[in-house]
Amino acid sequence: MSLDFALLLFWSKKLLATLLLPPIGPLLLIAAGLLLTARRPRAGRVLAWSGLAIAVLLTLPAGSALLLGGLEARAPIGAAELERAEAIVVLGGGRRDNAPDFGGETINRLTLERVRYGARLARQSGLPVLVSGGAPGGGIPEATLMRQALEEEFGVPVRWAERASLDTRQNAQFSAVLLHAAGVRRIALVTHAAHLPRARAEFEAAGLEVIDAPTAWLGFPGGTPRALDLLPGAGAAYASWMATHEWLGRLAYRLSR
Missing domain, CATH: 3.40.50.620 (HUPs)
Structure with missing residues (x-):
């Protein structure tokens, strides 16, 4: 059976993205920190708490809006x-x-x-x-x-x-x-x-x-948050996932050019 290099590369990128993107990425940071605590307690705690902070931030509309700010076009086509x-x-x-x-x-x-x-x-x-x-x-x-x-x-x-x-x-x-x-x-x-x-x-x-x-904009309408937009939720987590995916995609684009 012949090896399809393009397909192999596609699934390799998918696997790497899964490991880096939320929710797996922050969870891996937390797990790594907990494992490190036995040898280096301070560094382990810093790593674990950092992973937790990132995980929480990505569920907040303010966090997803921050990630989306440099991505989303501001106006539809005229x-x-x-x-x-x-x-x-x-x-x-x-x-x-x-x-x-x-x-x-x-x-x-x-x-x-x-x-x-x-x-x-x-x-x-x-x-x-x-x-x-x-x-x-x-x-x-x-x-x-x-x-x-x-x-x-x-x-x-x-x-x-x-x-x-x-x-x-x-x-x-x-x-x-x-x-x-x-x-x-x-x-x-x-x-x-x-x-x-x-x-x-x-x-x-x-x-x-x-x-x-x-x-399909995912950030705050007009760039201004509403009261309910300040609460954590699945919508913000989804928006953060997409924004993080795009930032990783842009990095890969620059590295491959």
């Missing part, structure tokens, strides 16, 4: 900007394998948020749509599921479906091949606001001019 685009590109964000209500598999929450906004922009502009996302774990590619959702549920036709990519870099590289063949050079790129800076960099490196089309 009508004049959308008119400049030649196509709309919607990036996959994952799928839900256990979806018996949809016949087996469907797009997950992240992808649905992007697909919904992409459909809105497509109806507003009449631009052709490309969806991008593969199937690293086997099964139906994300792009196929995205196409089904757009055409069957939103009534928006999809011109191109890029089904081979494993990550954001391949989203850009493989999509650029399809778009360049069709004479498209300027795109409206639809993805989460926090993911957009990294995605834009990859698509520009692939030779496309990118117009930002962010959706």
